[in-house]
Amino acid sequence: MSILEIFKAVLFGIVEGITEWLPISSTGHMILLDEFIKLKESKEFIEMFLVVIQLGAIMAVVILFWNKLFPFSFKEKVKVKTDIFVMWFKVLVAVIPGAIVGILFDDELNDLFYNYKVVSTALIVFGILFLIIENKNKNQKPQISTIAEITYKTAAIIGVFQLIAAIFPGTSRSGATILGALLIGVSRTVAAEFTFFLAVPTMFGASLLKIYKYGSAFTGSQIVILLIGMLVAFVVSLGVIKFLMSYIKSHDFKVFGWYRIILGSLVLLFFMLR
Template identity: 40%
Template sequence: MPDWIHAVILGVVEGLTEFIPVSSTGMLLLTKKALGLTDPFWNTFAVLIQLGAILAVVVLYFQKLWGAVVRLPSDPQARRFALSIIVAFLPSALVGLLLHDFIKQVLFDTPMVQCVSLIVGGIVLLFIDKVAPPPRRNDPMKLPILTALGIGVAQCFAIVPGTSRSGSTIVGSMLMGVDKRAAAEFSFFLAIPTMVGAFVLDAWESRDQLAAANLELLAIGFVTSFVVAMVVIRAMLAIVTRRGLAPFGWLRIVIGAIGIAALTSGLI
């Protein structure tokens, strides 16, 4: 199979899974394993194409985000929103810097960890969907700073592929009384600095791998993930609003179980 087809497949997987709580990184790495892609470049590819999905958030929420930027000098509420994103971003940024090599060299190449994480995370989603406290906050742009910090700490669990960045942040938000839809939207906003930071760090660390041919593959994956994510973000919000987290919890458990069965049987 040509590498450009691999790039398209991985781009579709990234776009489908970046914003739903099933772990885009875990799904990308399991897909990479199933396709037999052993070159270290594909680990870098899995990180860098996430920026395409993040661009979809910027496009879909451009009016809200740009409005907040324009009002920063004059509007205390806009400044508090910006500060809440910065505060929520810092814990995972620190953990990512400290554990970057371990994450890439060990966790990224341990598919059984990813499958177990999918199942455990699925059980957590089912549990939280039932026991989360009644929501007290329904505007993702007006969260208290301490709430944002708690969400940022929850995001740190996503260093383990299969855990899910969006799942961790949504669960953390709901436990602190944030409405499900607002939790999902804050997760989208927090993804912007988080994924841009991961992109810059990984691009610099892997700069020797970014030859012309690899840049072409990255462009294919980037565009594919952007287009697919544009559709998925709206669907994600509709499902979370109407059905909660249970559909994603069961999806994680099924995918993780299939992955473990495939790994133990030697199919992948």
């Protein structure tokens, strides 16, 4: 395996680590990157690779939010944190719609909607929605300011928005869930946190599904490319998640809305003129 292929895997890991957590669509960026930087692997491997490197990004969430995710404490004696268990039940409620659709219709959805027209449209539409909702919420006090205040109904609504992202690539999983949360009165910080927590089972499940469908026929070079992509995505995600949580304490999501509109327009223009 050449140094160039390793460099490509690093670039994909960087892009994944940045775009998975910011509400700007990792799919849109990956499509553009894949146009300019082609891995010398089969189409089936690349499709699997672009999903499975998310496992690295997941581990960044687990590391950074361990105390909020792990429901047991071992100080002196074992203590069960019931509030964390309740949070996980709410995450499960939000995961179910997307999981059902993903398991049943993954290949069909890819064939129907994984194209530049859908991706660019989703980028632009959800970018506009970010601007509209942020303007609507301006000077309004959030109704939900902690994870504990998220009800099962709220979690289910956020899950429906994640389902939209599962169906239409370019929507952005984090973008859709954050947008849905903002729409129903969740604060920016809580919306981002719940989106991160929701990503753990969602992305882990999606990765396992892709690995299962791909099978076990990995070559040595493919394993190296996959591990490098995951490691880089993990390291980059650590910084990006910290940045986003700090940024939204004093800023809104409008800049990401404008970025999505510009990127969607560029994706559309690029493929129309190609």
